[in-house]
Amino acid sequence: EITGDAVFDFTGTDEEVYGNCNAPTAVTLSAIIYSLRCLVGHDIPLNQGCLTPIQVIIPDNSILSPSEEAAVVGGNVLTSQRVTDVILKAFGVCAASQGCMNNVTFGDERIGYYETIAGGSGATATCNGRSGVHTHMTNTRITDIEILEKRYPIIVQKFTLNPGSGGKGRFNGGNGVIRELM
Numbered sequence: 386e387i388t389g390d391a392v393f394d395f396t397g398t399d400e401e402v403y404g405n406c407n408a409p410t411a412v413t414l415s416a417i418i419y420s421l422r423c424l425v426g427h428d429i430p431l432n433q434g435c436l437t438p439i440q441v442i443i444p445d446n447s448i449l450s451p452s453e454e455a456a457v458v459g460g461n462v463l464t465s466q467r468v469t470d471v472i473l474k475a476f477g478v479c480a481a482s483q484g485c486m487n488n489v490t491f492g493d494e495r496i497g498y499y500e501t502i503a504g505g506s507g508a509t510a511t512c513n514g515r516s517g518v519h520t521h522m523t524n525t526r527i528t529d530i531e532i533l534e535k536r537y538p539i540i541v542q543k544f545t546l547n548p549g550s551g552g553k554g555r556f557n558g559g560n561g562v563i564r565e566l567m
Contacts, residue, residue: 390438393417393472398447407451408460408468410443416468417441419522424476462486462501465522486522487561491539498537500528505551505559514559516546527564540567 401407414436421439422429429435443450448464451457463485473479486501506514519526530541542565551558 388438390440392440392442394442395447395449396442396444398444398449401446401448401451401455403456405456405459406464407448407455407457408464409457410450412457412461412465413443413449413468414441416465416522417472420469420472420476423473424478462488469521486519489564489566491566496537502562502564503527504561508551508554508556508558511556513556514551516551516560517562518559541565542567 395413414433417439418431418435421435422431446452448460449468451460466485470479487504488499488501490497490499492498501519503517503519505516506518506520508514530544534540544564545562547561547563549560551560
């Protein structure tokens, strides 16, 4: 009998780390929602309510439920991808992601800039991967060159696919991008 409920048990997850790769519980829940939406054959509303039939067990003071004092910035861009990979692998449906949201940041005391940069998706058993795309938890859109140059003191020197970076195989992985900022 299919009941529609599930338990996501992260018991055994390592303790929070000194660095910034801790992921707030909300990030872990987002990875669960994202993974479930990928697995279901129809559209699911993107809201907390879709987790109602789901039990989530996350140890306190772990890398997935850190203390208030823990640094967490890398948890959103790195750890969330690992959580997604673990969930999808548990269901036996997907190979590993890029492992990162491929981000760039710069700034000083006056300005700050952060964005995720598109990479390539992996090949599947039946087709090549896509080039120049965000995969899994990124769900972001790269900033248009015109907007970036207008709002920040930089020039985008180059923005193109990186040929051959996706890897060769029976089916090739998607190529990443080159985005040179000056």
